[in-house]
Amino acid sequence: MSLKVNDLTGGYSSLPVLKNETFDVNDGELVSLIGLNGAGKSTTINHIMGLMTPYSGSITVNGIQITDDVEAYKQQIAYIPEMPVLYNNLTLREHIETTIMAYNLDVDAAWKKAHKLLKTFRLDNKLDWFPSNFSKGMRQKVMIVCAFITNAKLFVIDEPFLGLDPLAVNDLLKLINEKKQAGASILMSTHVLDTAEKYCDRFVLINNGSVNYEGTMAEIQHHYADLGDSLNDIYLALAKDDSHE
Incomplete structure (x- = not known):
């Protein structure tokens, strides 16, 4: 349990x-x-x-x-809060790197997951963006990516x-089901x-x-x-x- x-x-x-x-x-x-x-x-x-x-x-x-x-x-535990909590001075790439360090993840395996998730949530060309560049929905997607690269x-x-668009809601539900199956x-x-x-x-x-x-x-x-x-x-x-x- x-x-x-x-x-x-x-x-x-x-x-x-x-x-x-x-x-x-x-x-x-x-x-x-x-x-x-x-x-x-x-x-x-x-x-x-x-x-x-x-x-x-x-x-x-x-x-x-x-x-x-x-x-x-x-x-x-991985947590996705109601209001996204991001570090203003860190890029999307650095948020992912911080998550990898915090959870002691294998770097290559975690980045492989991250790149797949970034593509799914249409963030793959925004790795060097800062939170100030993101909409509420995009910030939420960053939280989802960081949570789901963990074990x-x-x-x-x-x-x-x-704040998520219908496509992102569907993608999140698929991710949740994959984690359940695992x-x-x-x-x-x-x-x-x-x-x-x-x-x-x-x-x-x-x-x-x-x-x-x-x-x-x-x-x-x-x-x-x-x-x-x-x-x-x-x-x-x-x-x-x-x-x-």
């Missing part, structure tokens, strides 16, 4: 945002984290990435906790479709529910920092049989109920 979140409680102040969250992502599985803005998705991801320390509970990636070995823990066991992807685990947060329903193996529905339900689409449809058939219909019905509490 790649990712296991067990009884996670945490947040930004003395009042926890997350309350006893428990879910997992298995090898070769794409799991979608679904919830309204403020439900706790980003806080969950920040804890998994080691950017925040839990008040209680545990997070393990292939049996390793960040308190066991920070470097070993983080090298198993990460767990990919954490936060709202990946924002045994990697993917946790994806997204509001694009029709795409999530089509491609994800399981769903974790969270609200107010707690897991409402975790399961496959068929299990969710059975559990919320009176709310509709599609993930979008069920999600909207749950959101309306929450707003009237």
Whole structure:
């Protein structure tokens, strides 16, 4: 099992945002984290990435906790944030070189992957460009390239479709499927529910920092049989109920 979140409680102040969250992502599985803005998705991801320390509970990636070995823990994870984070003074080439060093990758093998990805995302003639030259979508593609040249066991992807053109969305979904087939685990947060329903193996529905339900689409449809058939219909019905509490 790649990712296991067990009884996670945490947040930004003395009042926890997350309350006893428990879910997992298995090898070769794409799991979608679904919830309204403020439900706790980003806080969950920040804890998994080691950017925040839990008040209680545990997070393990292939049996390793960040308190066991920070470097070993983080090298198993590749992260694509909602807002691209690039270094203004580094070219695209230097971003790739930095990723190779950070993950201790074989240089030739990593560049072979990189050149293929750069061509896929139409960045192959932009290796000497700086971030100031890139659009939001191009910046997102740089993050995708850097993440997918790694040998990460767990990919954490936060709202990946924002700013991407339809062709790039399709290319990203193909990449995710390739990583799944190779045994990697993917946790994806997204509001694009029709795409999530089509491609994800399981769903974790969270609200107010707690897991409402975790399961496959068929299990969710059975559990919320009176709310509709599609993930979008069920999600909207749950959101309306929450707003009237």
